[in-house]
Amino acid sequence: MAEITTLIQIFIWGLTAGCxxxxxxxxxxxxxxxxxxxxxxxxxxxxxxxxxxxxxYHYTGLNPYFVMFISMLLVGIFGVIIERYGFxxxxxTGKLNEIFLSLGLIYILQNAAVKLWTDDIRKINSPFSSxxxxxxxxxxxxxxxxxxxxTALILISLYLFLTRTDVGRALRATSQNHEAxxxxxxxVNHMYMLSFGIGSALAAAAGTVAAILTPFNPYMGTIPGIMxxxxxxxxxxxSIPGAIIAGLMLGLVQxxxxxxxxxxxxxxxxxxxxxxVLIIKPTGLFGEDH
Amino acid sequence: xxxxxxxxxxxxxxxxAIITAGCTAPTDETEVPDSIKIGLVAPLSxxxxxxxxxxxxxxxxxxxxxxxxxxxxVKDYGTKIPLELLEGDTQTSPTEGVTAVERLITSENVxxxxxxxxxxxxxxxxxxxxxxxxxxxxxxxxSQVTRRTEIDTxxxxxxxxxxxxxxxxxxxxxxxxLKPLVAADRNLKLxxxxxxxxxxxxxxxxxxxxxxxxxxxxxxVAQEKYPTDETDFHTYLTKIADAKPDAVYTVGFVKDxxxxxxxxxxxxxxxxxxxxxxxxxxxxxxELLGEWGNGQLLESKFAPYxxxxxxxxxxxxxxxxxxxxxxxxxxxxxTYDGIYLAVSAIERAGTLDRTAVxxxxxxxxxxxxxxxxxxxxxxxxxxxxxxxxxxxxxMFWNNETEELRPVIVLPENLKSQDFVLPDxxxxxx
Numbered sequence: 001m002a003e004i005t006t007l008i009q010i011f012i013w014g015l016t017a018g019c020x021x022x023x024x025x026x027x028x029x030x031x032x033x034x035x036x037x038x039x040x041x042x043x044x045x046x047x048x049x050x051x052x053x054x055x056x057y058h059y060t061g062l063n064p065y066f067v068m069f070i071s072m073l074l075v076g077i078f079g080v081i082i083e084r085y086g087f088x089x090x091x092x093t094g095k096l097n098e099i100f101l102s103l104g105l106i107y108i109l110q111n112a113a114v115k116l117w118t119d120d121i122r123k124i125n126s127p128f129s130s131x132x133x134x135x136x137x138x139x140x141x142x143x144x145x146x147x148x149x150x151t152a153l154i155l156i157s158l159y160l161f162l163t164r165t166d167v168g169r170a171l172r173a174t175s176q177n178h179e180a181x182x183x184x185x186x187x188v189n190h191m192y193m194l195s196f197g198i199g200s201a202l203a204a205a206a207g208t209v210a211a212i213l214t215p216f217n218p219y220m221g222t223i224p225g226i227m228x229x230x231x232x233x234x235x236x237x238x239s240i241p242g243a244i245i246a247g248l249m250l251g252l253v254q255x256x257x258x259x260x261x262x263x264x265x266x267x268x269x270x271x272x273x274x275x276x277v278l279i280i281k282p283t284g285l286f287g288e289d290h
Numbered sequence: 291x292x293x294x295x296x297x298x299x300x301x302x303x304x305x306x307a308i309i310t311a312g313c314t315a316p317t318d319e320t321e322v323p324d325s326i327k328i329g330l331v332a333p334l335s336x337x338x339x340x341x342x343x344x345x346x347x348x349x350x351x352x353x354x355x356x357x358x359x360x361x362x363x364v365k366d367y368g369t370k371i372p373l374e375l376l377e378g379d380t381q382t383s384p385t386e387g388v389t390a391v392e393r394l395i396t397s398e399n400v401x402x403x404x405x406x407x408x409x410x411x412x413x414x415x416x417x418x419x420x421x422x423x424x425x426x427x428x429x430x431x432x433s434q435v436t437r438r439t440e441i442d443t444x445x446x447x448x449x450x451x452x453x454x455x456x457x458x459x460x461x462x463x464x465x466x467x468l469k470p471l472v473a474a475d476r477n478l479k480l481x482x483x484x485x486x487x488x489x490x491x492x493x494x495x496x497x498x499x500x501x502x503x504x505x506x507x508x509x510x511v512a513q514e515k516y517p518t519d520e521t522d523f524h525t526y527l528t529k530i531a532d533a534k535p536d537a538v539y540t541v542g543f544v545k546d547x548x549x550x551x552x553x554x555x556x557x558x559x560x561x562x563x564x565x566x567x568x569x570x571x572x573x574x575x576x577e578l579l580g581e582w583g584n585g586q587l588l589e590s591k592f593a594p595y596x597x598x599x600x601x602x603x604x605x606x607x608x609x610x611x612x613x614x615x616x617x618x619x620x621x622x623x624x625t626y627d628g629i630y631l632a633v634s635a636i637e638r639a640g641t642l643d644r645t646a647v648x649x650x651x652x653x654x655x656x657x658x659x660x661x662x663x664x665x666x667x668x669x670x671x672x673x674x675x676x677x678x679x680x681x682x683x684x685m686f687w688n689n690e691t692e693e694l695r696p697v698i699v700l701p702e703n704l705k706s707q708d709f710v711l712p713d714x715x716x717x718x719x
Contacts, residue, residue: 006532009558013524119339121545121574130581132556139559214521215545215578219337223519258525263516264486 005137010255016144016213018251019151020206024224025231025243026155027202033175033238034195037087037098041105042203043225047218048109049075049204050124050211051117057124064124065146068208072201079200080193088192113218123215124208147209154205155244158198162240171195175238223267230270234277236287246285249273322367325374326642328353328632329394330625331405331415331425336382337519338543340574341407341621345429347614348622349375349404352629355609362633365640373633376400380411387415395423401642402635402651404628406430407621410488413438421445424648426631428624429569431456432492436674445648448675449631449661450624451568451591453492457500459680460565460589463700464537465506467709468563472536472717479718481512481530483523483550484541490515493541493567511535511718516546523550527558534718537563544570548578555582561716563587568680571620576685576694583694584687585712591661591678592620596696599704602660623660630659631668684709 028042039045053071057064082105090097113119128142162168173181174191182188206224210216231250235242250270257269277285330349333342353373356362361372378394380387394400395418403425406412409432416435419425421442426449427435433452436443469478482497484490494513501508511533514526527550530538538554540547547566554560564586566575571590576583594617598604606626610618618626635650636642656668662679663669670676681704683696699709 003532006528009528010525013522013528017522114335114339119335119343121340121578123578130556139557141557144557210521214549216521217337217340217545220521255525259529263514263520263526266517266520 006259009138010259011252012138012140012144014252014255015248016147016251017255018248019147020210020224021227021231021250022244022247023151023154023202023206023209024228025235025247026158026240027199027206028228029199029232029235029238029240029243030195030202031199032232033240034171035083035087035091035192037091038095038102039087039105039196039199040099040102040225040229041109042199042228043221043223044106044109044113045075045079045200045203045221046207046210046224047113047216047221048078049200049207050216050220051113051122051207051218052204053208053211054122054124055117064126064208064212065150068150068205071208072204075204075207076197076201080197082200083193083196087196088189091192110218117218119217119219121215121217122211124211126212129212143212147213150205150209154202158202158240167194227270230274233284234274236284238288239284239286242284242286322369323371323642326362326364326371326636327374327376327398327400328629329376329378329391329398329400329403329405329423331378331380331387331391331394331403331412332429332625333382333407333411334377334379336380336386338382338407340544341429341569341572341619342379342382344572344619344622345405345407345625346377348610348618348626349629351606351610351613352626356629356633362636364636364642366642373629375629378403378405380407380415382408382411384411384414387411388418391415392418395419401644402426402632402647404428404632405625406435408487408489409435409492413488416446417441419445423644424632424635424651426628426651428628429621430489431569432488433496433673433675434488434492443674445644446674447631447651447670448673449628450676451678451680452675453489453496454500455678456568456589456591456680457493457497459682459700460539460567461497461500461506461508463587463682463709464508464539464565467699468537469507471711472715477507477509479511479534479536480508481514481533481535481538482510482541483512483514483516483526483530483538485518485543485546486515487518490541497539516542518546520546521549523553524557526550527554527560530554531558531560535562536718537565539565541567542570544572544575544578548575551579551586552582555714561714562718563712563715565589568592568620573617573619576696579685579694581687581694583685585710585714586685587709588683588685588696590620590681590683592623593681593683593696593698594618594623596681596683596698597704597706599698600658600660600662606660627659627661627668631656682709 049071052074053067056070057067126143131142132139170186171191174188231246235246254266257265332345353375357372360370363370376398378390380390406427407429409430412430424445426447428449431453436446436448484494512530540550547570551564566588568590594607635647639646639650664677681698682700684699685694685696687694698705
């Protein structure tokens with residue numbers, strides 16, 4: 001039987017891994033919730049966020065956590081452009097077109113990143129990388145604490161934006177019923193662009209956090225992208241609280257699985273969890289029954 | 291009938307001209323090709339593309355050096371012919387690797403293949419070349435690449451360490467150098483953490499076999515395998531820390547191994563000795579590790595950061611640095627040698643016929659180049675394997691230059707200092 005201190009350590013590792021899943025999945029759900037579009041290239045948007053942060057950090061020397069917001073802004077704008085000149089053009093022409101567009105984006109973005117930044121392994125040096133907080137039973141790096149705090153702050157900001165602002169309400173209205181939102185004077189095309197921009201900005205935040213914590217290259221987004229899909233299906237398509245709960249749950253379940261059953265089960269357990277949830281509640285934990 | 295003397299003379303001259311021409315110049319059938327095509331099989335994209343680029347850059351350097359000297363003399367054509375390097379990008383994927391090798395063989399008609407990184411990828415992509423095209427494998431450590439029995443391996447040459455080659459010196463190093471310092475009166479407690487692929491399993495299997503067969507005083511206290519795309523090693527290392535090892539033996543590539551070293555010491559507090567395997571002998575490894583590599587170990591067979599220990603190291607390092615702006619890595623050094631081995635075989639064969647070139651590679655007996663050999667000569671044994679000399683390097687962080695650099699602590703005849711325990715070391719107890 002493992003000691004309680006070891007289990008607390010695993011809990012902390014699971015929580016920080018979950019933060020990246022949460023940022024990814026909430027972004028993906030923003031896009032799906034409003035546009036009903038499945039963006040398979042969300043992992044590559046995350047990668048783009050990491051490299052944008054790396055690039056800005058490299059040339060300006062600014063604090064990487066400040067750089068993260070610049071990256072969120074730039075990648076958010078990039079997301080708006082993708083929506084406007086990509087997904088908008090194929091929206092309503094059939095799900096297959098949307099799927100192939102996003103699949104094509106995976107390769108385009110990966111190759112573009114290799115061309116721009118090469119596929120060398122990169123890292124972002126946080127000024128806090130060598131600083132740890134001694135909790136007695138364990139050390140936790142400041143970077144991990146900041147990752148958890150920033151994730152919480154970003155989610156709280158998103159919640160306030162969606163519930164306390166007119167634009168946020170318009171986004172939620174579009175998410176619930178496009179036609180009704182249009183009849184109420186909401187410009188749904190603007191909402192599509194905004195949701196894609198916010199979703200991409202959240203992916204950029206996830207990418208930057210991941211890039212500060214571990215080395216990365218242009219292929220870093222593949223697995224987190226797949227896991228983000230698992231999270232939103234477990235949590236319920238379109239549900240942001242569902243994505244948060246499922247993201248944290250997946251991070252914890254994966255890390256405890258590694259501890260008790262070994263790393264070979266890490267990815268398999270995500271799908272075991274998915275299947276169990278779908279059998280019990282086919283619309284996901286927080287998905288609405290239709 | 292009397293034949294006029296003039297006719298005899300003319301006929302004799304024509305015959306002599308034909309015979310002489312046959313000896314020194316090509317006929318229409320042996321038109322001199324524009325180039326000799328050599329296929330480079332490497333992961334130029336995908337997860338291991340950093341290594342693939344090192345291989346590519348080293349191969350280009352070798353080809354340019356050879357072409358600067360006019361190319362390769364081929365007796366059949368009586369002239370030197372320039373080399374042409376054709377890239378086969380495996381995309382770090384077994385299936386894409388097969389496609390790349392098939393294209394090099396059938397569409398590009400290469401004479402010889404050089405490269406092959408990652409055992410899992412190479413075990414797949416060598417299949418199209420089996421029994422057809424000589425393949426000098428410079429970056430796949432599993433001994434299965436030349437010992438598998440379900441395909442013809444007579445055209446495959448293993449120009450890199452096998453998993454057996456480096457498991458043995460690593461484990462022996464632990465017993466001879468670490469155990470006396472930290473576990474003199476008990477077995478050394480060793481933890482293994484490795485990639486969940488053919489390479490990782492190959493190294494671990496041969497290590498365990500070596501410990502058991504030689505009754506080494508080593509107790510394996512943890513064995514953790516991780517998915518090849520893993521970036522977060524905290525839970526694996528927490529589990530290992532629970533087992534209280536005296537040392538951690540890691541089997542992974544640059545990105546994963548450097549993360550293990552850092553996350554283990556900084557986050558988990560596992561302040562022990564970490565040993566990495568040779569594919570991490572790469573500038574990126576030193577760069578990523580930074581001060582977290584201080585006092586830690588690396589097994590290698592090419593140590594350009596440590597010393598100019600043979601005459602070829604310095605000019606190679608300078609030429610590579612001048613051309614590519616970065617220091618060379620170990621996989622590139624293997625590949626560089628591999629190109630020269632291929633060229634030597636073509637020259638000795640005197641033809642571009644693949645079978646003859648294959649026979650010539652088999653009979654290689656050359657002086658060692660960038661990779662040092664036990665005995666000093668490159669020769670392939672009955673398994674088409676070489677006997678490379680293995681180094682153990684200990685890395686030290688220089689506060690003034692803010693660089694991590696290694697020194698050789700094994701073998702005896704090349705070492706610049708003895709292994710020392712890092713200040714931060716905590717014994718397994």
